[in-house]
Each structure stands twice: as structure tokens, then as C-alpha cells.
Amino acid sequence: MTGWKLARVILIWGALVSAIGVPxxxxxxxxxxxxxxxxxxxxxxxxxxxxxxVLVQPLLIGGYLPGLSAYRGRRAHHWIGGALALAIVIHVAGLWITSPPDMIDALTFSSPTPFSPFGVIAMWAIFIVALLALLRRRLGLRPRTWRFVHMPLAIVIVAGSAVHCLLIEGTMETISKAALCALVLAATVKAMVDLQVWRKRRTLRGSEPKRFNA
Incomplete structure (x- = not known):
């Protein structure tokens, strides 16, 4: 690995760690x-x-993190998806323990706080994706069908999570929070655009489109 490539690897991974670690x-x-x-x-x-x-997921599936092969990127995408679902379970369970009435209002979409419905919608989208990923082989979902289901849910997860976070006035610092949400949105849009463009080019050449197997 040349000095420039090594510097690029360090820069990209350092930026990712900072984007998550600073908030x-x-x-x-x-x-x-x-x-x-x-x-x-x-x-x-x-x-x-x-x-x-949520920020890491599109970076993995888009192949933007150096040092990871396409196979390892997909495997990491699967495992981090499970970790994401677990983090949400801990988040919701902890809030339920501290204030059951508030969580009941949030889950039934009757909470007066504007951020609640976005968080709940994103939560259910995450759980649906996680469940489908576990049952994907048993259900016989083909790559195209999986992509058709997964992509809209991913958009709901990203948009809902970002809005939910931005509307909360809590312990997170405003600037770093906004930067993290902006990076989540930007990474997701770039990954989806790049994958779509790639498939279109391959189709025009008469080849099979790239399969999004995340």
C-alpha cells in the first residue's frame, strides 16, 4: 500500500470515527x-x-470504506443491522422503564412531542427490515424483491431517524448532531444514486444489472 493510499484509508476511517464519536x-x-x-x-x-x-450502513453497502471487500462489506452490513436493531430495543426499553406513560403515548401516536412519531416510524421500519433479513431465505426473497422492499424502508429509517434526532432538545450538542444527521442523509443518497447509475450503465451494455444483496 502506497503512502497516499494509506493516508486515504486513515483519513476516511478517521472521519467516520469522528462523525460518530464527536456527538x-x-x-x-x-x-x-x-x-x-x-x-x-x-x-x-x-x-x-x-x-x-445508520450512517455506517450506506457506507458499507456503497463500498466507500477502504480495506473491506464487497463480501466483507455486505457481511458487516448484516451484522451492523442486527446491532442497530438491538440498540433501538435498548433505547425504547430504557425509556419505557423510566416513563411508561410517555412511551405509550409515543407508540400510539398520541404524544404531544413533535419528534415522537418520526422515531416510532423509524423504529418499526428497522424492526421490519431486521425481521425480513432473518427470514429472507425461508421466504425465498430474490435479490430484486429484497431490494424492492429494503430500499423504501431504508429511506423511512434514515429520514425518520434524522428528523427525530433534530427535533429533540436533549443531551446532544446542536452542531455535531446536525452534522451527523446531514452525513447520514448524504451517505444514503449517494449510495442509492451510485447503485442505480451502475445498474443503468450495465443494462445499457446488455449485461445483467448489479444485484443489491444487502
Missing amino acids: IAAAAGSEQLAWRGPVYILAGFAGIIALGL
């Missing part, structure tokens, strides 16, 4: 934590980590 570090230094219990804090940070994992 977490900023939230860890928030004064609001002094008024929160340990379960609530755990739930909150599980939500922040989940948003960071």
Missing part, C-alpha cells in the same frame, strides 16, 4: 446528564449510537 463525546459532557438516572442515560446513548450505525 457521543459532546453528549457525554452535557450538563443535563446530572438530572438523569442511569437507565435514562443508557437509553439516550443507545439512541445516539443507533444513529451512528
